[in-house]
Amino acid sequence: MNWKTLGDTHLRRLKPLVFLAALxxxxxxxxxxxxxxxxxxxxEKITHNTGYWTLTFLLISLGVTPLRQLSGVNWLIRLRRMLxxxxxxxxxxxxxxxxxxxxxxxxxxxxxxxxxxxxxxVGFAAFLLLIPxxxxxxxxxxxxxxxKNWKRLHRLAYLIAGAGVAHFAWLVKKDLSRPxxxxxxxxxxxxxxxxYRFRASRLRRSYSSV
Amino acid sequence: xxxxxxxxxxxxxxxxxELFYQRRHFMxxxxxxxxxxxxxxxxxxxKLASSLSEAYGLTDKLTPLEDVSxxxxxxxxxxxxxxxxxxxxxxxxxxWTVSVEGEVRKPKQFAIEDLLKLAPxxxxxxRLRCVEAWSMVIPWLGYPLAELxxxxxxxxxxxxxxxxxxxxxEQLPGxxxxxxxxxxxxxxxIDEAMHPLALLTFGLxxxxxxxxxxxxxxxxxxxxxxxxxxxxIVKIRLLKQQPTTSWMQAGPNEYGFYANVNPEVDxxxxxxxxxxxxxxxxxxxxxxxxxxxxxxxxxxxxMDLTKNF
Numbered sequence: 001m002n003w004k005t006l007g008d009t010h011l012r013r014l015k016p017l018v019f020l021a022a023l024x025x026x027x028x029x030x031x032x033x034x035x036x037x038x039x040x041x042x043x044e045k046i047t048h049n050t051g052y053w054t055l056t057f058l059l060i061s062l063g064v065t066p067l068r069q070l071s072g073v074n075w076l077i078r079l080r081r082m083l084x085x086x087x088x089x090x091x092x093x094x095x096x097x098x099x100x101x102x103x104x105x106x107x108x109x110x111x112x113x114x115x116x117x118x119x120x121x122v123g124f125a126a127f128l129l130l131i132p133x134x135x136x137x138x139x140x141x142x143x144x145x146x147x148k149n150w151k152r153l154h155r156l157a158y159l160i161a162g163a164g165v166a167h168f169a170w171l172v173k174k175d176l177s178r179p180x181x182x183x184x185x186x187x188x189x190x191x192x193x194x195x196y197r198f199r200a201s202r203l204r205r206s207y208s209s210v
Numbered sequence: 211x212x213x214x215x216x217x218x219x220x221x222x223x224x225x226x227x228e229l230f231y232q233r234r235h236f237m238x239x240x241x242x243x244x245x246x247x248x249x250x251x252x253x254x255x256x257k258l259a260s261s262l263s264e265a266y267g268l269t270d271k272l273t274p275l276e277d278v279s280x281x282x283x284x285x286x287x288x289x290x291x292x293x294x295x296x297x298x299x300x301x302x303x304x305x306w307t308v309s310v311e312g313e314v315r316k317p318k319q320f321a322i323e324d325l326l327k328l329a330p331x332x333x334x335x336x337r338l339r340c341v342e343a344w345s346m347v348i349p350w351l352g353y354p355l356a357e358l359x360x361x362x363x364x365x366x367x368x369x370x371x372x373x374x375x376x377x378x379x380e381q382l383p384g385x386x387x388x389x390x391x392x393x394x395x396x397x398x399x400i401d402e403a404m405h406p407l408a409l410l411t412f413g414l415x416x417x418x419x420x421x422x423x424x425x426x427x428x429x430x431x432x433x434x435x436x437x438x439x440x441x442x443i444v445k446i447r448l449l450k451q452q453p454t455t456s457w458m459q460a461g462p463n464e465y466g467f468y469a470n471v472n473p474e475v476d477x478x479x480x481x482x483x484x485x486x487x488x489x490x491x492x493x494x495x496x497x498x499x500x501x502x503x504x505x506x507x508x509x510x511x512x513m514d515l516t517k518n519f
Contacts, residue, residue, distance in 0.1 A: 039292060040273075040281035040488050041344060104492055109484070117480055170479060173342065174460055175289035175389050 006075040018079055022086040025053045026093070043101045050094035055168065057087035058161045059185050066192035081137050084157070088134040095127050119170035126163035129156055161186050258413035259331060260351045266334035266407075270487075273346035277488050279420045283340065284441060285389050286375065286382035287422065293384075298421035301381045301442070306426050310358065312448035313368035318361070322426050326412060329357035333416070334409060339471045339500045341435040343493075345485045350430050351413030356404045358446075364400065368448035371403040372396070373429055373440035390456045396440040397453040397467065398431065401509055407432055407502060411439075433502040435469045466519040470510070471500035475519050 006014070029049050032038050038045045061083035068076045103110050113120040133154055135141065142150050165186055169179035284294040287301075306322040320328070331351050339345045359371070377393035379385040385392045402408060409430040412419060419425040424441025431439050437457055447453075457465035464478050473483045473496040484493040499506050510518075 040277035041291070041486070043486065043491075044344070101491075106493075109481070112481065116476075119479060174285070175387075 004071075004073050011075055011078055015079070015082065018082060022057070022083070025049070025090070043097070047094065047097045047102060050090050050097055051168065054087055054090040054094050055161070055164045055182050057083055057090055058157065058164060059182065059189065061087055062157055062161060062186070062189050066189055066196070069192070069196050085134060085137060088130050091127050091130055095124075119167050122163045122170065123167035126160045126167060129160050129163075133157060133160075158186075158190060256418045257416060258326075258351050258418050260333045260413070260416070261330070263332040263334050266332070266336070268335040268337070268347060270335070270337065270347040271489070272335065273348060273488050275415045278346060278348055278414060279423060281488065282422045283342075283436065284384075284422055284424070286384045286392075286394065286442070288384050289389060294422035295420075297383060300383065301376075301421040301425065303421065303426040303442075306444075308427060308443055308446060310362045310446045310448075312372075313365045313450060314448050315363035315365060316361070320358075325358070325410075325427060328361070329353040331412065336409070336430060336432040337500050338430075338432065338436055339485060339496065341437055341465070341469070341477060341482075343480060343482060343485050343496075345487050345496075345500075347487075348414055349416070350409055350411045351416070352409040352411035352430065354406050355408045355410045355429065356406065358410055359404060359448075362448075364448050367450045369400050370449045370452050371398050371400060372445075372447040372449055372453040373398075373443050374445035374447065375440050376442045376444050391459050392456075393444075394440060394456050395453060396429070396438055396455050396457075397449075398438070399452075399509075400448070402431070402506075405506060405509065407505055433470060433499040433506045435471060437465070438469050468510075468515070468518050470506075470515065470519075471496060472498060472515060472519070474498075475516050 029046065033042065033046075061080055064076050064080040064083065068074060099105065099110070103113075114124050115121070133156060136145060136150065136153060145153065165179055165183045168182060169176055172179060280295050281291045282294040283291070287294040287297040304322065308320045308322070308325060309317075310320065311317040330353060332353055333349055333351050335347060335349045337345060337347055355371075373396045375394040375396075376382065377385060398408065409432075411424070411428050411430045412426065414420075414423060419428065424439075427443050428441040429439045429443065452467060455465075455467065457469075458467060471482075476482050482496055485496045486493050497503070
């Protein structure tokens, strides 16, 4: 079996494993909650944890294409939807934590936050932008939109990840090291994408000039 | 704030620490955890005698010792909340001297042993409001800073007091990174520093301060955001001019010199109207001057507190 070209049967077996692995952060968080290991400020911990995994899954899903191009492992692309949906899943948990645990449906406080606090504004916008991507993630929607439109829409993922990094950087009091690390990874992924696109267009040009 | 009906029992006598930890340890073992062991390891546990100052009792429920000593902002160790408790073993609090100098007639170096005996130790239950919008209630042990300042006889030029914390990256590994400008510096106006609420603090929960809470000596200024209360102090300088503090340098439009708890004046990036008292689910409204308005509001008569934030 050549692992670079995984057949459908193997992929069918791999997918549930990836699915379970992606649920692991939630499992660990729930276990910690059950064992009362969330520390003195559990709500803050849950908020930070779900936010961290949202950004992580966003970056992982954005890493699929560059990784595929670097490694030539094409079946990776078939995991991308699941990884992107997990980013949405953790974003929902993050938003629900804010809505229920942190603010407890204090709508006026939430409205003020969204309007007045840039980090909340940006974070909330990023969350809203994720919704159309999740909704159009099915094969049927992909067909209905057409490949080109679908691709254009899903390029929003980069904007969303950028907004997510800004959201994180804006809320830390002083130590920017973790948001900057996320930002650096995002920059590398964007850089790789541009590099491949640039190379592809040059190749096309050199072919057409032959 | 005189509140009748509060038993004048120091926290150290309510539940013996050993018993407290035994219970917790049992519960956590039952749950398969192990933080109780860590917690007791990071704790000196040396008793500190005091009498409860009835005038400074509070009906608010105390924040458990475990939370007080495991959830800390002490960037000299680490910028996470759990980090300081893990790193705190590196700090050596003996020998320790505090130099009191500047605009004073009798500058002096105080050994920590002498500071501990300088005035009767009182237990005071104070609210602590962090600028990050969470709060605790802590039984501190100490005496008013005024007792120390009187000893050095400030001159009429002494209009401000600056507190300088220990700078030693060997003991305080967080100082290897320039997160803030080290050493940590904080300050008060002289009338704030002389106010009876401003507590020179040596202990909490009936024992000497855990290192991660600012051992061996720190300030507690309960009507101001937590960062105003300098920890692990090595120098107190009386000054003519208002000092620039580490947080003012870090973010001049976010952290002012006064930093009085004020629900009306938001941090530029988040609201200060409410706070989460650790252990409670719903946020509670933040009180002007953290509930100490009656005692301290007079210090700021005629000042625009939105400008002097």
